[in-house]
Amino acid sequence: MHIRNVKPTDYPTIISSLNQWWGGRKMSDMLPKLFLEHFCETSFIVARDDQIIGFLIGFFSPTITDEAYIHFVGVHPDYRMQGIGQTLYDRFFEIMRQNKRTIVRCVTSPINKGSIAFHTRMGFQIEPQETQMDGVPYYADYDGVGEHRVLFVKHISQDRGL
Amino acid sequence: MHIRNVKPTDYPTIISSLNQWWGGRKMSDMLPKLFLEHFCETSFIVARDDQIIGFLIGFFSPTITDEAYIHFVGVHPDYRMQGIGQTLYDRFFEIMRQNKRTIVRCVTSPINKGSIAFHTRMGFQIEPQETQMDGVPYYADYDGVGEHRVLFVKHISQDRGL
Numbered sequence: 001m002h003i004r005n006v007k008p009t010d011y012p013t014i015i016s017s018l019n020q021w022w023g024g025r026k027m028s029d030m031l032p033k034l035f036l037e038h039f040c041e042t043s044f045i046v047a048r049d050d051q052i053i054g055f056l057i058g059f060f061s062p063t064i065t066d067e068a069y070i071h072f073v074g075v076h077p078d079y080r081m082q083g084i085g086q087t088l089y090d091r092f093f094e095i096m097r098q099n100k101r102t103i104v105r106c107v108t109s110p111i112n113k114g115s116i117a118f119h120t121r122m123g124f125q126i127e128p129q130e131t132q133m134d135g136v137p138y139y140a141d142y143d144g145v146g147e148h149r150v151l152f153v154k155h156i157s158q159d160r161g162l
Numbered sequence: 163m164h165i166r167n168v169k170p171t172d173y174p175t176i177i178s179s180l181n182q183w184w185g186g187r188k189m190s191d192m193l194p195k196l197f198l199e200h201f202c203e204t205s206f207i208v209a210r211d212d213q214i215i216g217f218l219i220g221f222f223s224p225t226i227t228d229e230a231y232i233h234f235v236g237v238h239p240d241y242r243m244q245g246i247g248q249t250l251y252d253r254f255f256e257i258m259r260q261n262k263r264t265i266v267r268c269v270t271s272p273i274n275k276g277s278i279a280f281h282t283r284m285g286f287q288i289e290p291q292e293t294q295m296d297g298v299p300y301y302a303d304y305d306g307v308g309e310h311r312v313l314f315v316k317h318i319s320q321d322r323g324l
Contacts (some may be wrong), residue, residue: 015306028306029191038223038231059224061200069196144177144190 003091006043006055011036013052014074021074031057031072042068044091046075046084053079056088060101068096070106089122096156104156107149110138116150124152165253168205168217173198175214176236183236193219193234204230206253208237208246215241218250222263230258232268251284258318266318269311272300278312286314 006014011033018027035043039059046054054075061067070092075084096104106124108115110133120126129137129151142149168176173195180189197205201221208216216237223229232254237246258266268286270277272295282288291299291313304311 012303019306028309030194032192032233032305034231034233038221038225038229040225042224059200062204062221063200063202067200069200071194071196141174143194144181147190 001046001048001053003044003046003087005040006036006045006057007040008033008037010045010052010055014055017052017076018074021077035059035071042092042095044088046087048079052076054084054088056092058092058104060096060099064103066100066102068092068101068104070104085118086122093156097158100158102156102158104154106152107139107142108152110134110136110148110150112150119152122154124154127151127153163208163210163215165206165208165249167202168198168207168219169202170195170199172207172214172217176217179214179238180236183239197221197233204254204257206250208249210241214238216246216250218254220254220266222258222261226265228262228264230254230263230266232266247280248284255318259320262320264318264320266316268314269301269304270314272296272298272310272312274312281314284316286316289313289315 014036015028015031018031035057039057042059043057044055045052055073056070057072058068058070061069070089073085073088093104096102106119108119116136126137127139129139131138131140131148133148136150138148138150140148142151176198177190177193180193197219201219204221205219206217207214217235218232219234220230220232223231235247235250255266258264268281270281278298288299289301291301293300293302293310295310298312300310300312302310304313
């Protein structure tokens with residue numbers, strides 16, 4: 001098992017995996033190929049025997065120069081609960097440190113309990129909101145009408161040990 | 163009528179406009195809020211009397227350091243054929259010159275004849291491909307299975323007059 005940067009030629013494999021991993025939902029609108037063409041330095045693949053079993057697509061914000069954003073993360077269903085997500089996030093945090101990015105943000109749907117639990121374990125905090133679902137604050141209509149999102153934020157220490 | 167950079171608070175207006183301008187199709191998956199949070203310096207609004215009548219969402223590629231990418235452009239149906247698209251593209255080309263970006267790319271669906279004609283008028287060239295539709299080359303399955311795309315490229319002269 002190894003981790004490396006994504007490259008544009010990974011796209012067909014990732015996008016076909018995604019539709020399978022997410023139980024048949026069409027995910028390609030959310031992950032157009034542009035992310036694999038233009039954000040390669042901040043996006044990673046975990047592969048095992050040349051099979052892609054996990055990936056993280058992120059970027060450094062041009063507008064907010066101390067921030068980074070994680071747009072999309074996926075792990076093959078057969079390889080979950082084995083630390084692959086953590087490996088991907090840790091690599092992203094490491095390149096943030098190298099580039100003096102101190103804040104990382106990402107969002108998830110309030111119904112995605114697995115994602116909420118994972119981000120909490122990874123040290124993300126949920127930003128307070130006026131609206132809650134099962135005790136979890138979410139930003140109503142964040143990504144359009146009906147597209148509610150839980151907003152996560154994590155501060156990255158420059159000291160790797162902390 | 164004036165042009166300005168986008169800001170995150172434009173998002174609800176843009177996303178609700180989009181669903182109307184595109185005839186009811188759900189567009190929010192293709193334009194999550196992250197684009198209006200993190201690419202403000204390279205994205206623009208045309209407004210008239212405080213009403214948003216056109217917008218362009220683009221970014222400078224971190225991976226390909228002389229390239230820029232235009233992700234999404236929309237013009238209100240009542241204001242088409244009035245040069246608003248051209249105004250937005252010209253502003254984007256201008257900030258490319260200021261930042262030494264010489265190549266701009268974007269993609270569209272091969273069935274979107276209006277977009278293909280517009281980009282051709284704006285000086286974009288269509289990249290050659292093995293597959294064609296009505297004489298227009300397209301990259302099959304570019305953005306996932308069945309998501310064919312026409313790939314446009316334009317070289318931006320550093321001399322504004324050319």
